[in-house]
Amino acid sequence: MYRFGDFRLDPATRELHRGEERVVLPPKAFDCLLWLIEHRDRAVGRDELIAAVWGKVDVADNLLVQVVTRLRRMIDEDGRDSAIRTVPRFGYRWAVETELVDATVPALPKPHATSPPRRRRWIASLAAVAALALVAAVTVLALRERPAPAGAAPLALVLPVAVEAPPQHAWMRLGLMIALIERLRAAGQPVVPATNVVALAGGSVDALPGDALPAPLVIAARAQPDGERWRVALQTLKGRDPPLEAIGESVDALDAARLAADRLAHQLGLGPMPPDRTPADRSLAQRLLRAEAASLAGETDAAIALLDAADAAEQQSPEWRYQRAWADFVGGRLEPAQARLQRLLAELTDDDAASMRARAYNGLANVQYERGDLDGLRRSADAAIALLQDRDAPGEFGRALMSRGVAHAQGKDTDAAQRDFLQARVALESAGDRLGVARAELALGVVAKGRGRLVEALPALESAAVHLGAFDAAHDELIARTHLADAQLLLLEPAAALAGEPRLRELSGREHAPRARFLADLLRIEILAANGRLSAARELLRGLRVDDDRGVDGWRLGLARARHLLEPAQAEATEREMQAELSKLPPGEAGRDPGRSALIVLRGALARGHAEEARAAALAIQAWAARNGDADVRLYTDLAEAEQHAAADRVELARRAFESAQRRAAAAQVPGDMLWVAQAHAGWLIRNGDLAGASAAAGGVAGWARRDYDAALLQLQLQHALGAYAPWQAALERARLLAGERRIPAELERAPPQRDADVRSRIAASAGTPPSP
DSSP states (O other), X not given: OEEETTEEEETTTTEEEETTEXXXXXXXXXXXXXXXXXXXXXXXXXXXXXXXXXXXXOOOXXXXXXXXXXXXXXXXXXXXXXXEEEETTTEEEEOSOOEEOOOOOOXXXXXXXXXXXXXXXXXXXXXXXXXXXXOOOOOSSOXXXXXXXXXXXXXXXXXXXXXXXXXXXXXXXXXXXXXHHHHHHHTTOOBOOHHHHHHGGGGOGGGSOGGGSSSSEEEEEXXXXXXXXXXEEEEEEESOSXXXXXXXXXXXXXXXXXXXXXXXXXXXXXXXXXXXXXXXXXXXXXXXXXXXXXXXXXXXXHHHHHHHTSOTTGGGSHHHHHHHHHHHHHTTOHHHHHHHHHHHHHHOOTTSOHHHHHHHHHHHHHHHHHTTOHHHHHHHHHHHHHHHTTSSOHHHHHHHHHHHHHHHHHTTXXXXXXXXXXXXXXXXXXXXXXXXXXXXXXXXXXXXHHXXXXXXXXXXXXXXXXHHHHTXXXXXXXXHHHHHHHHHHHTTOHHHHHHTXXXXXXHHHHOOOHHXXXXXXXXXXXXXXXXXXXXXXXXXXXXXXXXXTTOOOHHHHHHHHHHXXXXXXXXXHHHHHHHHHHTTOXXXXXXXXXXXXXXXXXXXXXXXXXXXXXXXXXXXXXXXXXXXXXXXXXXXXXXXXXXXXXXXXXXXXXXXXXXXXXHHHHHHTOXXXXXXXXXXXXXXXXXXXXXXXXXXXXXXXXXXXXXXXXXXXXXXXXXXXXXXXXXXXXXXXXXXXXXXXXXXXXXXXXXXXXXXXXXXXXXXXHHTSOOOO
16 A cells, blocks of 8 residues: 555555545546556656556547646645656656555455456557567466456565475475465466566575565565475565464475465465366476476576476476477577477467467567567467457566567567557566566667657666666666667767766676677777777777677777777778778668768768769768668768768758758757767868858757767867857867867867957857857
8 A cells, every 4th residue: 555645545445545535536547646656766658657557559648638637636736746747758757755555454365356357458669679688587387367356466576485405405495486476476466477586686586685675575485394294484574564474384395385375365365266286287387396496597408307307198288398398498499499389389279278378479489589580470479469468467468569579670660669568568567577677678768769769768778777787687788788878978978878887898798699798898989989088998999809790790890990099090991991891781770870980981081082982982871871761871871962062062062961961960859960960060161161150050069068078179169260269268178178088189279360259240140149258
């Protein structure tokens, strides 16, 4: 139950009270309020809130505004937004101090609903990138089909079981934990998945204090032999005061764990419990639990050996067949894994549990992703989604949506990918899969960044990085922090990117995938250089090698060398190398980096007066642009065209091309692109004596001159040309503060020739800016 001000909100009974008076809210308003409170640690985007409340994303914004306005008036009599703060251009944030308190636990379980309530349909809005890993957290035993609980219980986390027994029983640490999770979930208790628990703090989750664990209810377990019987004791470490305790005893450890879970579920007001397994079921369940415990501990070969020791009857069960295929997948044996899953799906019938079939499709989707089978990935995900659309299985549903979102993203259907990822985030959160939620946030951030929506991408990427770090998901955290730092550089926030560089360096050192490590180190070079740490950037760059069998990253290394190995003797060779690498770009490679690379090659050829090289570079840019339609591509082709015309003194054609590039940059509102255009355009205007035009071109990026060196240098160049001493001196001081090891051009450090005040006023009036003193 949540308490804020005079209000008490109970998610289980869906009731809101002000003092002793019940406040009646429409269902959508209640859902909106609950979602904001449950996520009060962060801002909630409009799309996410609409998806969570209405179950679809094509809902008019004004409907959400009406609900929020009603809630504000209910909480604050004057309707101000002191409780629900507006986050401009993003969404809303709950801003009232809120306390989570225990509701009264009934002495006996509440009667369970005789028919399922209307099930929520989980919704979406976001996309990912090819480098994004699919969520692979799949439980082994089939969850029984059951009605959704009448009221939402708080999320529980079951710790690994403390086993006080000889080493041959070590499997129980994770195996009994999995069994307890399954049993409590079957009773209606939302529980953090076992994969999340093992991942937390690098597998040392049981060493963390209860308050540090990401669930309002934390359950500890202990198992020990007592003569010829087993005793399993459960105790709540967090979420119940006084703590709840439950004990189960049996000759079989799994039965003892089941009894303890049933008794704890009774105290939590849950139930009724599903029927017990037959002896044959218990034998298979123990084998599967032992195998899954081995897999979770990273012992794939041991898991396979346990599974292969099953008798012929056990090996015919769908659960065994699925887990055996999954063990092959985890062990990197993709072909046998795919063959096993396809045979299983061919033999399962419509009478088999939908959850089992959906899990098999999800497993197959993971294999197809790793094998690059985009069409197969989409078909498998579609099949799983169709099976789960109206069932209470949010974890599997969320994983299927993640798979389909990846397929859409790789097929460049970012709208469809966006919808699936947002829907997946909501579903996985409902399932208590915090690791899955963090990966969905990563996908959302990557997609937003790819669309140029950097301000929207930052909170998603920051949240993903923090939560993935908590789960010690080092590879995914590396991806998140790489995209986060890149977004910060595009926003011209080099100091913010530098603050994250040590963690990026640490994760890169732990990374096993050569390409992910290469891209992270390449970005570290950009971060160091953007902060004026040229020696460190060059040292890292000189040791960097492309380790990529597909040969698609050479141009990236060439771009870095051309930008940061500034010795003139190396420039021409580096540009030629980069031009050769750009000719190998795959057809789908788009974005600003190839454009910037090609532009550097063109500029080098023009500067050396090599007309044929310049013409070849221009043709290469045009050919690349013809294969891609991204806005980033068109912006840099406009710049290339402008600089060609400028070099040939075709003034009017150059002006049109520069202005076209500037319009595209202004429309996209990516500061890094705006600066590239402004540097080229304003520099050309200054060289041609159009200081009014240069003032207007450079003015659009003046706001970033206090934090970005290149932006500061452009303002210094402009003020020097304008000939106003005081503004030039201030601009020089800003550039020096940001320069680090970079050298400001000597001519800009010399005092400019003074211009007449009337001349400066006319220039300022033409540019639409106030005159400099």
